Amino acid sequence: MTSQRHTTQRPGSTVVRCRAVARRFGSVPALTRADLAVDEGEILALVGENGAGKSTLMRIIAGEIAADAGEVSVDTAVGLVRQQLSTVPGLTVIEQIALAAPAGGRVDWRRLRREVTELMDSTGLEVPLDTQADRLPVSLQQRVEILSVIHRGARCLLLDEPTTYLTPHEVDGLFEMIRGLTPTGVSAVFISHKLREVAAFCDRVSVLARGETVATFDEPPFDLAELGRAMTSKTAAVDPGRGRSHRGDRGRARGDHDGTRHNRMRLRAGSALAVAEGEIVGIAGVAGNGQDELVATLTGLRRHGAFAPVLLDGRDVTSLSPWRRRRKGVRLVPSNVKQAAVAAEATLADNLLTARVDPRYTRRGGWLERSEVDERTDDCLRDYGVVATGHDQLAGELSGGNLQKFVVARELAHDASVLIAHEPTRGVDFAAAAQIRRRLDRFAEGGGGVVLLTSDLDELLELSDRVHVLYNGDLSQSFPAEELSVGRLGELLGGIDRGATA
């Protein structure tokens, strides 16, 4: 497809320009012909399916990696907020920001603190400056990165999915702040899979598909359907099964196993949370209200008294290690897949192997059946449409969304009985998100139990049978999902009228 660009006269000079940029990683062509122009004072959205090359283009503009071909000119100070967090273990937030600050002699801590406090006031992005950054929930770590880049004096912000961990309120705050800066000539490139955010906040949209710029939309309002079509224009047909499933229909299908809902398999935290076979139990809550603690307690990573004991199949498994729980079928999609679910330097096949306990992988005598592992890995990649070269590719080389799909595939593969899914569609494009939702649904229909923690309220209501609200470390009673709406959930999330806590 030829690149389409409808130019209009815009004020402000162009501060970043890329023409016909190409870049390969080994045999993988990440970019084939990317064009991009960012003008002073504008917010440009960069959209595209998982693996389209968005992050690669940002890394080239930021000077982290070089292009193989094409022209790149950058006439301003750019600051990249990466998809993957770069929190340095052991440092406090203010130390982390000092580390990223422009070099030059000793740090004037007083001044730094004053500047960052002012920045927090003006952006509404609050963080505790004296807390160790790696102990903060990922949502706050993301805020630290954004503050750090702005504090460093970047005039063109390259924001690679900066809103994945932010609440809608924080997203509003972030854009209000950037809008406040644009009259002074600051510009931003904003990568997001949430087209609603793109439509609400951006001046222009550039679309990448399979490494090539296929369209640029210059005038809001943007036609989201047309945007979606441009994004998928170079890939196979979008899955026709996309769209909402209906809880009622699904419930009936599940009940039809044999007319009853089995309680054979249960995971239970205290008396509050119980997940039966065939059930998806949603946990709603603003990040930082105890989600990480709940997930850690359910999976055995840590024990938080408020949620223990944990029962599986009616037996107390509170003292079982995460590994032994895995052997009993408890699986996890963590909220930060890249850091917590894979070894980036290992191949996908090795990542499948180390995460699973499967007798099929060993011959008699304990020898590893390598070809079986490789085949299973390729099955996962194929089933979930993961863009990868094959089982031998290193996990760290996958794009963010493709890695997410791989981890969901791995965790849901055979022998899973309970899945703890924490933001399972984070960072994936809309077609892949719909596919992951269908897989969760199908897993439940097949008798699995799912604990779903997601900040996407539509997703929560679409998938869950019942919903608990987590607020300030307390789980509410559960509400049947069909009695809830996004508006009602919003009230519950804010702690208004939460119903009795269990």
Ligand SMILES: Nc1ncnc2c1ncn2[C@@H]1O[C@H](COP(=O)(O)OP(=O)(O)OP(=O)(O)O)[C@@H](O)[C@H]1O
């Ligand atoms: N360091 C690397 N080594 C090998 N392949 C890579 C590397 N970085 C990126 N790729 C590949 O380049 C392609 C583009 O990746 P990129 O991360 O730019 O996509 P993206 O559009 O940002 O995707 P997402 O929306 O999933 O974040 C992918 O196929 C990816 O696997």
